[in-house]
Amino acid sequence: MTRRAVVTGGAGFLGSHLCERLLDEGYEVVCLDNFLTGRPDNVAHLVERPGFRLIRCDVTDYVHVPGAVDAVLHFASPASPIDYLQLPIHTLKVGSIGTLHALGLARDKGARFLLASTSEVYGDPLVHPQPETYWGNVNPVGPRGVYDEAKRFAEALTMAYRSTHGLNTAIVRIFNTFGPRQRPSDGRAIPTFVRQALKGEPLTVAGDGSQTRSICYVDDMVEGIVRMLHSDHPGPMNLGNPHELSILDLAMWIRDLAGSSSEVVFVPRPEDDPGVRQPDIALARQVLGWEPKVPVEDGLRRTIAWFRDHADLV
Ligand code: NAD
Ligand code: UDP
Numbered sequence: 001m002t003r004r005a006v007v008t009g010g011a012g013f014l015g016s017h018l019c020e021r022l023l024d025e026g027y028e029v030v031c032l033d034n035f036l037t038g039r040p041d042n043v044a045h046l047v048e049r050p051g052f053r054l055i056r057c058d059v060t061d062y063v064h065v066p067g068a069v070d071a072v073l074h075f076a077s078p079a080s081p082i083d084y085l086q087l088p089i090h091t092l093k094v095g096s097i098g099t100l101h102a103l104g105l106a107r108d109k110g111a112r113f114l115l116a117s118t119s120e121v122y123g124d125p126l127v128h129p130q131p132e133t134y135w136g137n138v139n140p141v142g143p144r145g146v147y148d149e150a151k152r153f154a155e156a157l158t159m160a161y162r163s164t165h166g167l168n169t170a171i172v173r174i175f176n177t178f179g180p181r182q183r184p185s186d187g188r189a190i191p192t193f194v195r196q197a198l199k200g201e202p203l204t205v206a207g208d209g210s211q212t213r214s215i216c217y218v219d220d221m222v223e224g225i226v227r228m229l230h231s232d233h234p235g236p237m238n239l240g241n242p243h244e245l246s247i248l249d250l251a252m253w254i255r256d257l258a259g260s261s262s263e264v265v266f267v268p269r270p271e272d273d274p275g276v277r278q279p280d281i282a283l284a285r286q287v288l289g290w291e292p293k294v295p296v297e298d299g300l301r302r303t304i305a306w307f308r309d310h311a312d313l314v
Contacts, residue, residue: 002051004028004069006111008059008102009076012038013182014116014174014221016046018073021222023049030065033076034058036090037083042181059098060090069109071229074102074154075116081144081270082187088146095150096157103161112168114229115158117236119175119277120148129214129244129278132173132236142272155236162234172228175240175279179218179299180306184313190215190300193251194307197260207269209248214278216241217299220292227288240279241292257297258304 005022009015010031015038019029028051031043035056046052057063059076077094078084084091099115106113122130123138138148161167178190185195196203216239224239245253248264255262284290307313 002026002028003071004030004067005071005073006030006032006065006069006105007073007075008032008063008098009038009074011035011040011042011054012075012079013042013179014177014218015075016042016181017179017218017222018075018225019043019046019052021226023052025226027051029053030055032057032059032063036087037078037080037183037186059101060093063101063105065105069105069111071112071114072102072106072109073114073116073225073229074099077116077150078147080186080188084147085143091146092150095154099154099157103157103167107161107165107167112170112229113158113161114170114172114225115154117151117155117171117173118147119173119238119240119279120144121152121155121173122277123148124272124274125276128276129242129280130238131280132238132283139272143270144272168232169234170228170231171235171237172225173236173238174221175216175238175277176213177216177218177221177240179303184307189213189247189250190254190303191307193254194258194304197255197258197262198304198307200260200262202263202265203251203255204267205248205251205264206267206273208266209251210246211269211273212244212246212276212278213250214240214242214244215250215296216292217294217296217302220294224284224288224290227290231288233287237284237287238279238281239284240281241296242278242281243296244278254300254304257300
């Protein structure tokens, strides 16, 4: 029998890749999105495919899907720092009320529920790399607190539905992921540097650029998410590429791959910007047999090529 999945935030960057992958696996996919930070164009190539349905809906208002559902994947949330800083209350609502509605749908349908959580639950980490057992170092009243605490609440709510209602749940903690369909203006480091490099504008490196991130190509991330969906593990499960690099090195790498002569300029570091970030993925290797396969340089080349082909967005 055909399996049916609901993806909230399915018209966003990660959600659109996930919808495509689930369709390829033979799922029927219901994509729910209010296009707050995503775009209908991200799924325009899926609309004609049998089994795909796009519904405009704000998951903080309601989540209603007629018919049977086997999986609910909750990805709706602003995700880039500039998005959630501009939408602080909505970010808290979608992480709390939106998650409550998505969990309610999964409970009603007897579906497996997968929460897209984040490495931001570790805040500015004092343990490095970060294993799932680390409780994190989050400033609840700082500007990033709206996102970090929304996701921490969403994790707690997911666990409460598991223990109280016996819901089949999964939590993945996603580390920095990049690739085609990221919004060029979303303010995250990779789309920003690619856009700037292609336009010959200065690359804006925050602070002295010595802060680190570990970056994962989207195809690898989607593979990890689907393996988690098909497992019966509750998580939390780190998913990310342990390839760690400084932001300054990342900026210069992108500039070189884009064949750009943009200069690098140093701009003020955002408040509470984490100093380091690297996933410990021992659990994902052991339970899911998963680790990233796409070399970061290949992923960056593919991303730059996509941005070049979509110059209208840039
Ligand atoms: P994105 O902004 O491209 O996608 C989020 C989608 O959710 C958008 O399409 C947006 O319109 C939609 N949305 C927001 N509020 C909604 C609402 N109330 N109702 C319905 N739809 C709503 O961001 P992304 O990078 O694709 O992130 C997707 C998910 O993955 C988020 O939950 C994010 O926290 C998580 N995540 C992403 C990363 C990453 O590196 N990309 C890292 C960690 C976690
Ligand atoms: N960053 C930067 N220049 C930019 C955008 C981001 O130097 O134009 C830095 C940012 O301060 C952070 C890192 O790049 O140290 C990663 O930022 P991003 O927004 O991509 O992700 P997050 O901070 O959520 O990991």
